[in-house]
Amino acid sequence: MVEPRLATVLNVNDDDANRYLVNRILEMAGYTVLEAATGMAALLMAEQHRPDVIVLDVKLPDISGYEVCARLRANPDTASIAVMHTSATFVTSDKKARGLDAGADAYLTQPFDASELVATVRSLQRLRHAEQAARRRANELAEMDRRKDEFLAMLAHELRNPLAAIMTSIGILERNPTDNLKEARMRGIIHRQTHHLARLVDDLLDVSRITRGKVELRTGRLDLRAVLLQVIQVIRPGTEARGLGLEVSLPDSPLWLTGDATRLEQIFTNLLDNAAKYTDTGHITLRVEQEGVNGSAQAVVRVRDTGIGIPQDVLPRIFDLFAQADTSLERTRGGLGIGLTLVRQLVQLHGGQVTARSHGTGKGSEFEVRLPLLHFMEETAPAPLPRRTRAGRHILLVEDNPDARQAMRELLELWGHQVEEAPDGLRGVELAVQRRPELALVDIGLPGLDGYRVAQELRSRVGRDIRLVAITGYGGPEGHDRALKAGFDLHIVKPVKPDELDRLLSSL
Template sequence: MVEPKLATVLNVNDDDANRYLVNRILEMAGFRVLEAATGMGALLMAEQHRPDVIVLDVKLPDISGYEVCERLRKNPGTASMAVLHTSATFVTSDKKVRGLEGGADAYLTQPFEAAELIATVKSLLRLRHAEQVARLRAEELAEMDRRKDEFLAMLAHELRNPLAAIMTAIGILERKPTDDAKETRMRGIIQRQTNHLARLVDDLLDVSRITRDKVELRTSKLDLLDVLRQVLQVARPIAESRGLGLEVSMPPGPLWVTADATRLEQVFTNLLDNAAKYTDGGHILVRIEQVGVDGSAKAVVRVKDTGIGIPADVLPYIFDLFAQADTSLERSRGGLGIGLTLVRKLVQMHGGDVQAHSEGPGRGSEFVVKLPLLSEMSTPATSGRVSDGRRGRRILLVEDNSDARQAMRDLLELWGHQVTVAPDGLQGVALALTQSPELALVDIGLPGLDGYRVAEELRSRVGNSIRLVAITGYGGPEGQDRALQAGFDMHLVKPVKPDELDRLLSSL
């Protein structure tokens, strides 16, 4: 049987009689005792033997106990040791305060009873043990959090590859009309559920990054109404497929904000998706207005539904992580309970706020987003629209997933582009050197030579005569920054929607 480890106490006192007396008290109580007669000796013993508690007299012949304690706290190797100051002369309250503020954990005035000394040492040992347990637990949680993030990143990559293939395939089918009503319904189901699954994957990763402040906004001056029109264009057919009316009220003029368009789309897509999901019949009202005057003006976006409502006891926590309005056992509404957490975090990052209102179950809900508007002096001048630059291009597609590669190739060829494909990075570089494509769509997670190295090779050997677009299952600003550093012109996250890819090709 392993003997339990004795707690070690370092007794520091220059008075031989006092030091001997304290040694005996501690030894009789079952502690292992070390001793030192000077401050420098105490520092050396603490560094070499790592005692659990240091009983430290304030008055020492070389340096004071106050300085010894301060040096112990500054040294990472001794900073966690419990320190008990003792003194027969420095006993006024200001001296005790100085000792405690200097890092001591307790203070005893000599002479003290043996029982008082033992009880104080045991109390410090309990405190030190609790701190060690808390520190170890914090380290374990940090390691678990790191592994969770690695798992989520890998999960997203593995999910996004098949999602990319499905989304591209349905994009091709949509461009071939059918008279079969059942087939049309099935296509719609596949498209809606694929889009829904892609949003869940994005939300799951984003909430992990946002709660750890790992997301940076890529802001520019933009018209909030344009963002909302994009969101409503997608949301309207979803609402109509569920038998819901969608009423929209917008002001005529632009509402200029400094914002990340992608993140604002995420905010309003989540709110509209929630409204549709929690409304079995009736309608959704979206109202946008401007309040306030120049300098303090705000855009107010209201998303109101006639759905199941929010109970009063749930309403204060509706933006908390994993909170759900639908708490029934069957969980018929679906969702992960993270969408509204993302909404609040993203709105706050834009300098705005979001509130939820409901009169109770069965009486609908309203979410109100307020965002600061730019002053009229800083709003950009309007200009004409960019003309459509779509034409047939020579495109190199480097993708190791065979289904995603074939679906993307078919879609690009359907649009009139000349497409060359490669299943890995080495073949991709070789084809780029011999075929001279105008554009290369390159997956990042390639065997042999990954996408970053492909970009670096092409930039060094071909230069800027080729446009490089990274397409990856690994999302996040870190991946985008690394892609741009490697030489890519743009960074897209799988699954890439056909319309998004079409806009990209048209803008090159």
Template sequence: MGEEARLATVLNVNDDAANRYLVNRILEMSGYHVLEAATGMAALLMAEEHRPDVIVLDVKLPDISGYEVCARLRSNAATAAIAVMHTSATFVTPDKKVQGLEGGADAYLTQPYEPSELIATVRSLLRLRHAEQQARLRTDQLIEMDRRKDEFLAMLAHELRNPLAAIMTAIGILERKAPSDTKEARMHGIIQRQTHHLARLVDDLLDVSRITRGKVELRQEPVSLTATFQQVLAILRPRVESRGLKLEVHLPRAPLWLEGDATRLEQVFTNLVDNAAKYTDEGSVTVELFQEGVDGTAQAVLRVKDTGIGISPEKLPAMFELFAQADTSLERSRGGLGIGLTLVRTLVRMHGGTVEATSGGPGQGSEFVVRLPLLPADRAPLSTGANLLDARRARRILLVEDNSDARQSMRDLLELWGHQVAVAPDGVRGVALALEHAPDLALVDIGLPGMDGFQVARTLRERVGQGLRLVALSGYGDPESYQQALKAGFDVHLTKPVRPADLDRVLSNL
């Protein structure tokens, strides 16, 4: 007699008293704790109250059938996991057995049966139930581990973005002054490229968690693909050319408008061009953006072609899968996390587009083609508008940031742009300075000690009103943080590290 027999409880449901007694004795002699019921309704009540491990359920009952009892057990969350064994002396045809098993029963015995057959079936159901319990427990553990992993990644991204924000802002200041010699210029370029690369890795690392949970969201608005791609190329060109590669670019003169998320589209373009450069040792990377089709079916086509290491036929179908990489050598000289192309496919699909990869094989280079639906002509903006960077004017700005390096570097950058800047290291002093100096705009870090950025925003909205423009600075870039910032009263949410060009664009637009 095993441990499971001494601990297991069996509910025996049968309206025939003699039959019920006989089954009770067989089960009790095998070491099981036995409960009994004579009707279907009584069985349902006892099942919910006592939660037996197994129910031996006769099909023919005086009130409701065993089929109905089983269906109700399965529909009740409290009893759905209980193992059910149908028994019957009359409903013994194959179609009746199929009906019982299809209706949720785990086993079906035809009476009369041998005691050993009954006990063997009960033990089998107990083993099955134990395995299911272990699987559910493991699933719950995995869900909890996944939740903790997501929290860790979010915290890691936040902690990494704070120092990156200070470095990136300092780079913006260094760029204002011409380097004294070629070596200094080269060092500036290295710092800039590697900081942008590190920032993108942090974003990709966090995005993979969002993708697996289906948490990636788009902030959609009319976007000019031509202008967006020009901004990306301004950053990527030095990075590509520093590898000794030639970057050939063919962009349309007219803007190509679509409904989308500019930041996410930049991420798509950056990953594709960066990927092409990373896997190309010599030669060129060619980028082409153009329109295909006519109004109503028009789409933008982006081609990114390289002369790099190529992709073998067996790896090509899996290139967009998570953690798939063309370079699987031990030295991992190409770097990367194997996340970028998965992000590309996910974001392109979310924009209603497609992406495909082709290659002639190893050493033959690769080509990635993205197709995105364009806005009809009657919905496209008439023009791209004036250059926002030219719209800059001096503002009174309050900066609330607890990281001293980030606070100082951003203050220096804003003052270089001609703004008057007051700074505060915490929320309480930030609110006091806002009430004292009446700034045009406040840049507020979310993760402040004591009074956090959300509380600062709500307080300023109550005491200053809607005239003050509020910009949230946060190491958390998930959609929940964005929505929470808007609810708290912020006008804009910027994820650290904030590129100087993006900050300037936001200030000018506000």
């Protein structure tokens, strides 16, 4: 059985008699005692032996106890040691306050009783043990948080691979119309639910990154109307399938602002999806207006529904993580309870505000987003990009998931591209060197040679003639930055919508 370590006290006092007396009291109480007669000696011994408590006289021959305490606190190796000042000279309240302000944990004036000294040392020892336990717990929680983030990243990667195969396959099917109404409905269900799953995966990862301050916006000047039209195009089929009306009112002129188009789409997709989820019958209204506030212009977007409403006791915390209006055991509404948390965080990152209103259960709800617009002098629309005509390309597809690889190849060939495929990084590099494709779509998580190494090899052996696109289940700014450093031209996250991939290939 391992014997518990005896607590160690460093006794610092230049008076031999006082130092001896304190030593004897502490030793009789069961402590291991070290001693020092000067401030510099105390600092050296504290760093070497790391005592549990230091009994530190204020008046020392070289530097004062105040200075010793300040230096202990400034040194990371000794900052956590408990310090008790003692003094027979500096006994006034202002001197005690100075000692405590300098970092001491307690202050005893001499003469003191042996019981008072021992009780104070024990109190400081308990304080130190509590701090150490709290520090260990904080380190454990930080490690658990790190492992959780790693798990979520791996989970997203594993989920995105099958989602990519499903989304690509349904994209192929949708290009071959069917007269069978039942089959058409089933295709619509698969399409909507796949997109819903993809959004859930993105939200799950985003909430972890946002709460840790890891999300960076990729901003540029854009027209908010265009963003909202894109969102409506995605959302409308789902609302119509539920028998809900979607009324949209947009201004005639552009609403120019500085923002991240992807994140803005995420904001309004979440709000509209949330409105549809909590509305059984009736309609959803999206109304956009421009308002002036204190000499500056704002875009005001209101999403209103005729759904179940928000109870008054839930309304103040509706944007909190995992908060939901439907808290019944049946959980008929679904969702993770993180969408509105993402909305608030992303709106705030854009310099805006979001508020929720409801008159209570069964009376619908309204969410209002306010975003700052650019000054009217800056509202000149950017010159339109020249329209490009798409021609068949020679494409190398490097993907280790067989279903995802086959679905992507058939979709690309449907668009008229010549496709060669490789199941791993080594074969991908070999084919690229031999066949010299125009463009390579490369998964990151590949066996043998990962996608980053593939990009580096192709840049060194093929050069800049080949365009490289990373298609990966690992999202986040870290993966994006690493992909660009490795030599990729673009970094996109699975599952890629077929129409988005089509636009991407046309623009490269």
